[in-house]
Amino acid sequence: MTQTTPPTLPATIHRRGLMLVMSSPSGAGKTTISRALLARDDGIAMSVSATTRAPRPGEVDGQDYYFVPVPRFQEMVEAGEFLEHAKVFDNYYGTPRGPVEAVLSQGRDVMFDIDWQGTQQLRQTARADLVSVFVLPPSVAELERRLHSRAQDSAEVVAKRMAKAGDEMSHWPEYDYIIVNVDVEQSIANVQAILTAERLKRERQVGMHDFVTRLRGLD
Numbered sequence: 225m226t227q228t229t230p231p232t233l234p235a236t237i238h239r240r241g242l243m244l245v246m247s248s249p250s251g252a253g254k255t256t257i258s259r260a261l262l263a264r265d266d267g268i269a270m271s272v273s274a275t276t277r278a279p280r281p282g283e284v285d286g287q288d289y290y291f292v293p294v295p296r297f298q299e300m301v302e303a304g305e306f307l308e309h310a311k312v313f314d315n316y317y318g319t320p321r322g323p324v325e326a327v328l329s330q331g332r333d334v335m336f337d338i339d340w341q342g343t344q345q346l347r348q349t350a351r352a353d354l355v356s357v358f359v360l361p362p363s364v365a366e367l368e369r370r371l372h373s374r375a376q377d378s379a380e381v382v383a384k385r386m387a388k389a390g391d392e393m394s395h396w397p398e399y400d401y402i403i404v405n406v407d408v409e410q411s412i413a414n415v416q417a418i419l420t421a422e423r424l425k426r427e428r429q430v431g432m433h434d435f436v437t438r439l440r441g442l443d
């Protein structure tokens with residue numbers, strides 16, 4: 225019997241890494257969806273933001289966020305260390321530039337959990353490499369229930385987040401894809417489908433012209 229090795233993708237074809245942005249009003253479920261996606265997909269890494277907000281119970285420094293004091297955050301802004309930064313709910317948040325550029329340069333993808341202000345800033349520089357997803361709750365009552373059920377913020381903080389939800393949600397038309405997060409498994413599957421299709425986009429493929437030229441015997 226002759227042994228055949230299964231074909232593999234030619235090494236001359238590469239793909240540029242993409243930037244997958246997830247935004248939503250607080251409590252709609254983007255952290256839940258993005259964590260599940262990271263656990264199921266080796267090809268994507270999470271961008272860990274710096275923030276001046278206090279850690280919630282169970283949050284780990286360097287994993288959920290880099291928790292930094294306001295003066296340190298300001299130093300980082302002045303040193304140009306952020307790809308984007310914004311003030312959200314009285315705290316500062318920013319995306320450190322170095323780790324994102326390192327992952328993208330390896331042809332891997334990066335996921336961001338950032339608000340609409342940060343997304344607008346990234347869109348200016350990333351253009352075609354940016355894929356943006358907006359997550360909506362099925363209703364306002366369900367959003368409030370989820371914020372309470374997370375049980376990690378005081379009633380005052382929950383009220384503040386509910387008051388800002390309408391403003392946040394008004395930015396949905398700026399995003400490429402919309403997910404109404406009814407069932408979490410369905411929402412994860414939807415983001416996986418978006419990622420699969422976006423990875424196959426013609427314009428992300430590097431070396432395809434030469435590959436097809438060779439396939440056609442034209443070289």
Ligand SMILES: Nc1nc2c(ncn2[C@@H]2O[C@H](COP(=O)(O)OP(=O)(O)O)[C@@H](O)[C@H]2O)c(=O)[nH]1
Binds near residue numbers: 246248250339340
């Ligand atoms: N612009 C920007 N927004 C961020 C960044 N990190 C987190 N955010 C946003 O800040 C908001 C509050 O985040 P957080 O305090 O973790 O609350 P949660 O989204 O309710 O879990 C959310 O809308 C996040 O998407 C960042 O690096 N840049």
Ligand SMILES: Nc1ncnc2c1ncn2[C@@H]1O[C@H](COP(=O)(O)OP(=O)(O)O)[C@@H](O)[C@H]1O
Binds near residue numbers: 254255373
């Ligand atoms: N589809 C869903 N159905 C019910 N509860 C959900 C769903 N998605 C998320 N949750 C819950 O809602 C709360 C807020 O979700 P989280 O992912 O922290 O939101 P966000 O990151 O958008 O602020 C969490 O307790 C989470 O377990």
